[in-house]
Amino acid sequence: MPALQVEGLSRHYGEREALSEVSLSLQEGQTLVVFGPNGAGKTTLLRVLATLLRPHAGEVRVFDRSLPEEAWAVRGRVGLLGHEPLLYRELSAWENLRYHARLHRVADERVSELLDAVAMSARAGEPLRTLSRGMVQRVAVARAVLHDPQLLLLDEPHSNLDPAAIELVAPLIGAPAARTRVICSHDPTGGLAEADVVLGLRAGKPTLLRAATDVAPAEIAELYR
Amino acid sequence: MSATVRALLRKELLLELRTLESVPGMSLFAVTTFVVFHFALNRNSVEGDLAAGILWVTLLFAAILGVNRLFVADADQGGFDGFLIAPVDRSAMFFAKALTLLAYLVVLELVAVPAFALLLLGPPLGPALPGLIVTLALGDLGVAVIGTLVAALAVRTRARDLLGPLLALPLLVPIVIGGARASSPALVLSHPAAPAGRWLLTLGLYDLVFGLIAFALFDFLLED
Numbered sequence: 001m002p003a004l005q006v007e008g009l010s011r012h013y014g015e016r017e018a019l020s021e022v023s024l025s026l027q028e029g030q031t032l033v034v035f036g037p038n039g040a041g042k043t044t045l046l047r048v049l050a051t052l053l054r055p056h057a058g059e060v061r062v063f064d065r066s067l068p069e070e071a072w073a074v075r076g077r078v079g080l081l082g083h084e085p086l087l088y089r090e091l092s093a094w095e096n097l098r099y100h101a102r103l104h105r106v107a108d109e110r111v112s113e114l115l116d117a118v119a120m121s122a123r124a125g126e127p128l129r130t131l132s133r134g135m136v137q138r139v140a141v142a143r144a145v146l147h148d149p150q151l152l153l154l155d156e157p158h159s160n161l162d163p164a165a166i167e168l169v170a171p172l173i174g175a176p177a178a179r180t181r182v183i184c185s186h187d188p189t190g191g192l193a194e195a196d197v198v199l200g201l202r203a204g205k206p207t208l209l210r211a212a213t214d215v216a217p218a219e220i221a222e223l224y225r
Numbered sequence: 226m227s228a229t230v231r232a233l234l235r236k237e238l239l240l241e242l243r244t245l246e247s248v249p250g251m252s253l254f255a256v257t258t259f260v261v262f263h264f265a266l267n268r269n270s271v272e273g274d275l276a277a278g279i280l281w282v283t284l285l286f287a288a289i290l291g292v293n294r295l296f297v298a299d300a301d302q303g304g305f306d307g308f309l310i311a312p313v314d315r316s317a318m319f320f321a322k323a324l325t326l327l328a329y330l331v332v333l334e335l336v337a338v339p340a341f342a343l344l345l346l347g348p349p350l351g352p353a354l355p356g357l358i359v360t361l362a363l364g365d366l367g368v369a370v371i372g373t374l375v376a377a378l379a380v381r382t383r384a385r386d387l388l389g390p391l392l393a394l395p396l397l398v399p400i401v402i403g404g405a406r407a408s409s410p411a412l413v414l415s416h417p418a419a420p421a422g423r424w425l426l427t428l429g430l431y432d433l434v435f436g437l438i439a440f441a442l443f444d445f446l447l448e449d
Contacts, residue, residue: 050306050310051309051310052306052309052310052449053449054448054449072312075309075310075311075312076311076312078310080306080310082303082306084302084303084306085303086302086303086304086306086307087302087303087307088236088240088298088302088304089302090239090240090243090244090298091236091239091240091243095236095239099232099235099236100307100311102228102229102231102232103229103232103307103308103311103313104311104312105228127243143307
């Protein structure tokens with residue numbers, strides 16, 4: 001059973017079509033990397049899969065549950081790491097994560113464990129507004145995996161992270177995490193290295209959908225021209 | 226659902242304690258308005274209908290300040306998305322926000338009512354207090370329910386600061402009328418009486434009707 005099955009997905013904002021006739025399939029444990037210039041529809045695709053946006057046409061199935069009808073069964077199995085950290089600036093890392101832990105019915109021990117994993121325990125009591133962007137991103141990574149989701153939706157997950165921090169979060173959101181992943185990326189080399197399947201989007205339309213082994217970096221670069 | 230409501234409520238109160246964005250502003254607005262009334266009316270004291278009207282109108286406008294801020298942190302900092310991807314009953318947010326607004330209103334009145342008694346009210350507050358508390362409680366319930374519904378509707382629009390009051394005021398006018406009429410007998414100088422039962426009942430029914438409407442509509446307001 002595929003983890004993701006998308007057939008003819010379309011989504012528009014008013015007159016503008018953000019996604020048009022997107023179809024793909026992804027097996028459990030695989031990683032789909034989505035490439036495309038700004039405004040290509042990458043974030044919209046992630047938000048549809050996260051149940052935050054309704055598809056306007058087509059069929060979307062996540063873990064064999066149809067969206068949006070069975071969105072309730074998908075929430076909680078999905079972890080979203082987007083451009084926004086989905087954290088409150090005035091609350092500390094501990095308070096933010098504990099709040100999300102309550103929503104996902106996760107024990108406080110998991111919060112401590114993840115704060116250790118992203119090396120934020122020492123500053124867990126400080127309001128997020130006092131932390132650097134990289135630190136906030138590390139807390140956001142902890143938030144995204146707090147409930148041990150089967151599917152990770154990652155929108156440029158390494159933004160604001162230095163090389164050491166990228167290494168730090170790899171066991172949580174990288175290949176070693178062994179989760180099904182959908183990653184939006186602008187980095188052809190790094191993205192291809194992580195991908196099992198590659199989707200290229202341009203103005204909402206799929207222009208490339210292939211196994212990563214059959215895709216050359218030059219084809220990715222072509223998407224941005 | 227109660228665990229989710231508790232988590233949301235705790236988060237709301239923590240945010241308000243950290244930022245002090247709503248309650249101090251609401252309280253200061255109410256006290257300032259009483260001072261303005263004191264000088265504008267050129268009277269040392271008011272009673273009866275006038276006293277009840279001034280008190281309820283002031284509380285209404287102060288409450289609007291809180292209504293306008295109720296969902297701002299969620300809209301601006303991704304709180305909606307964080308909540309919506311969690312496997313929880315969405316009505317929990319309605320209950321938590323309404324309870325938050327209710328808490329704000331109680332604190333507001335703890336400041337505003339004594340200030341009103343000090344600056345404007347002719348009759349002593351003591352005898353009127355039990356009846357006033359009942360009336361305020363019913364009014365607060367209605368303001369909390371309607372305010373939460375309207376704030377959720379307005380916050381996702383670009384003109385939220387304008388749309389919130391524009392939508393809330395017409396819906397809250399019946400509460401001001403009911404509250405003022407109910408509490409007026411308790412605020413007369415000679416022979417103060419208990420709040421008017423007919424108006425208390427009207428307030429209660431209005432709360433109930435809007436409570437049911439808000440409960441039914443709230444989930445749809447959070448949908449894409």
